[in-house]
Amino acid sequence: MTPLGVAGATAVFFRERFPAYYILYAVLWSSAATSAARELADFDVDAADAGRFAAQTVALLAALISLRLLDDLKDLPGDRAAHPQRPLPSGRATPAEFGAAAGFFAAAALALAYLSAGVVGAAALAVVLAYGIALWPLGRAIPHLERRPLLEMALTYPVQVLATVFLLASTYQRLEPGAATPQIIWVFVFFAGAFLQFEVARKSASAEGSAAGDYSDVLGVRGAAALSAAFSVLAVFGAIILAHPWDTAPVFNVAGWLLPLTLIIPFDSLWNYARGERDRPSTASSALFLVLLYLCVSLLVLIG
Template sequence: MTTTAVAAPHLPARLGRFVLRRCPPRLYVSYGLLWVLALEGSAVTLTGTSWRPSGATAVRVVSVVLVLLFLRMLDEQKDLAHDRVHHPDRPLVTGAITGAELRGAMAAITVVVAGLNAVLSATAVLLILAVLGYGLLLAPLERLAPAVRDRPLLGLAVAGPVQLLLGGYVYGSLVAAGAVSADRRGAVLLVLCACVFLHLEFARKTAWETSPGAGLYSSVLGPRGAAGVTVGLAAGAVACEALLFAPRGPLALLPCLAVLFPVHGARRFLAEGRGAWPVSTAVAFVAVTHLALAVRAMLLP
């Protein structure tokens, strides 16, 4: 009996433990769900059409969550050498999961998301596969250009387009379905979502102290510089919201109140002068902004 045959019955459990450890559903599913509802709902209502979630919405939510899982699995493999030194308890390092098992799961995810989006349109299939394809390009790129891995801001500039492509999938699939027409408001909406995500990304990697292998943005920009960028990204999201929704009345601007979380985070970080940015304030900003946009889309004309 081969090792593969012995291991196969245990694979679902091994993958399940990996997901619970490295891709907690309460975070990944919540983020994917709220992001898609906010983006789709806002895009549709900006055309003057009422919006309610549909079966197509569910396909987009599942696709986004699965792509986030795919990218997490890819990152685990890309970062293996780094994790052996700085994170020896990670599943891939300890052998709790293998690279071959992760690649098999990634192949299965590719088949599932392509099949799901075939129900929507050929355009949706191409857009979602483009996200996966770009993600796969990052691994050989980091091998060929180590600076992409070693320099945090360069790495962000190279990997950042994955988020824009994933947002472009949601918006582009709506365009292909005839639910919206591509225009500048769509571009502003994608920038809004990118600013929300990047606010959390910078908050996660901003601290007064620098630890080996942490890849902090504050190690390059300085704590105050990174804090300024973190707050600036939240302000950029609010500016995009105002640009899109101000003509629809003051109630349409309620999502902008989520900026209070980054303001509170900045005050705590700068006042304490030590430790890391209070990431809970950034998580709250992401969750409240997306939730408020989704609710606004369902309640306001």
């Protein structure tokens, strides 16, 4: 293993295993969480804080890259049979190279978290990385975890929760002591609904097309559609609470109360899927719904 080999393997990883929209997701995630936290604390943004926000966002992105590299290492035994074209099974990258790259991005994430919010920020992100690493032996200890999507969701989603804790801890570390309020729970409700509606939609298919590990294989077509729809409603409800349109100027009041209209985007696809008119829900619609909600929350809580 050489530095040049690690750089080449990292380039292959970014080209094939880390789509550009992951970067957009990390930026919107950080923006929505930070905006909501500041709004709940009644905090104004200044130029210096904008710089720390950038460091916090890049730290989150670097941590996600590290965990994604480790995830490919974890999946290597199964990928040799199921996905031989991927970089590791195909031999275009080695496990050592992916491991070294994961270590580099983890170190960069922790350094940026420290710059953003000191020891508290670095410690919060270290917990995210530690839990992600712990999923490796945990996944191997549970028989056929890849065929038990609800259990897998319960085990893997805490990574998202802990990453949100990092974003909130970083933000509140820069505010006055005691700035956090009990209403912060709605941030977690919002993110859970927004992300999990997408997660269920992307891993559901028709009765004939469902594979082991799909939510539709366990819940059935209508059950999977209903679960994704329920998470969508939860996300919009959380977004409305965070935007609190009843407390804002009339123009933003209208915009906040129009948030439920975003449900049209995933519901159209889910309805047709439940009726058997689609082989699977539209992943694009679910992703658009997620992005739109993140943008709405970021903007409404800042200008409301």
